[in-house]
Amino acid sequence: MKASAPILLREFVEQLHTLFTEHLRDDERWERIAALLPSLLNSPDLHASAKAWPEHAAGERPRNLLFYEDPVYRFVINGLIKKPHEGTPVHDHAHTWTVSGLMEGEERVVLYRRADDGSQPDFARLETLEDRRVGPGHVDVIAPYVIHEEHAGDRRTVSIIVRSERTGSFPQNMFHVISGKVTQAPGAGQFPYNLE
Numbered sequence: 001m002k003a004s005a006p007i008l009l010r011e012f013v014e015q016l017h018t019l020f021t022e023h024l025r026d027d028e029r030w031e032r033i034a035a036l037l038p039s040l041l042n043s044p045d046l047h048a049s050a051k052a053w054p055e056h057a058a059g060e061r062p063r064n065l066l067f068y069e070d071p072v073y074r075f076v077i078n079g080l081i082k083k084p085h086e087g088t089p090v091h092d093h094a095h096t097w098t099v100s101g102l103m104e105g106e107e108r109v110v111l112y113r114r115a116d117d118g119s120q121p122d123f124a125r126l127e128t129l130e131d132r133r134v135g136p137g138h139v140d141v142i143a144p145y146v147i148h149e150e151h152a153g154d155r156r157t158v159s160i161i162v163r164s165e166r167t168g169s170f171p172q173n174m175f176h177v178i179s180g181k182v183t184q185a186p187g188a189g190q191f192p193y194n195l196e
């Protein structure tokens with residue numbers, strides 16, 4: 001992966017560099033990143049580019065296409081395509097911050113909170129906090145350990161995601177809502193993709 005940002009992301013990455021040099025709390029920084037994301041979600045050039053992004057094969061999980069990894073601040077920019085009716089398990093992103101924006105299609109996004117006292121590491125009772133249908137332009141900030149799931153509607157969806165670091169190398173929690181069981185698994189792998 002090249003250290004310099006692809007042209008389509010260059011201005012956005014420069015804005016993120018500015019945010020990472022400012023003295024901000026993490027929640028403030030990631031809210032500011034969320035406020036910048038519509039510049040990508042509305043980019044005609046990125047919409048055109050997305051037509052050529054590779055889709056995963058039948059039976060595979062959706063792929064985090066890795067467009068850029070910052071050599072200094074470690075954040076990554078991903079594209080993610082879900083086929084119609086594909087979704088995620090109920091999960092968290094461990095200690096990392098995520099801003100996820102929908103560029104194409106409609107999704108159902110469900111946020112949960114733990115209704116138990118957290119004293120058992122392999123058990124959680126969850127309560128639904130929010131259950132929403134969202135469309136193009138919608139942006140979520142997913143703070144560390146926020147429990148959530150997303151499901152595509154009748155058409156494929158395309159998301160642009162900024163993460164505080166690449167996923168796939170550390171365990172994330174997976175929640176089995178009916179049994180209450182909690183397991184750990186590495187998060188989604190990263191697939192380098194050249195946006196130029």
Ligand SMILES: [Fe+2]
Binds near residue numbers: 091093
């Ligand atoms: Fe997630």
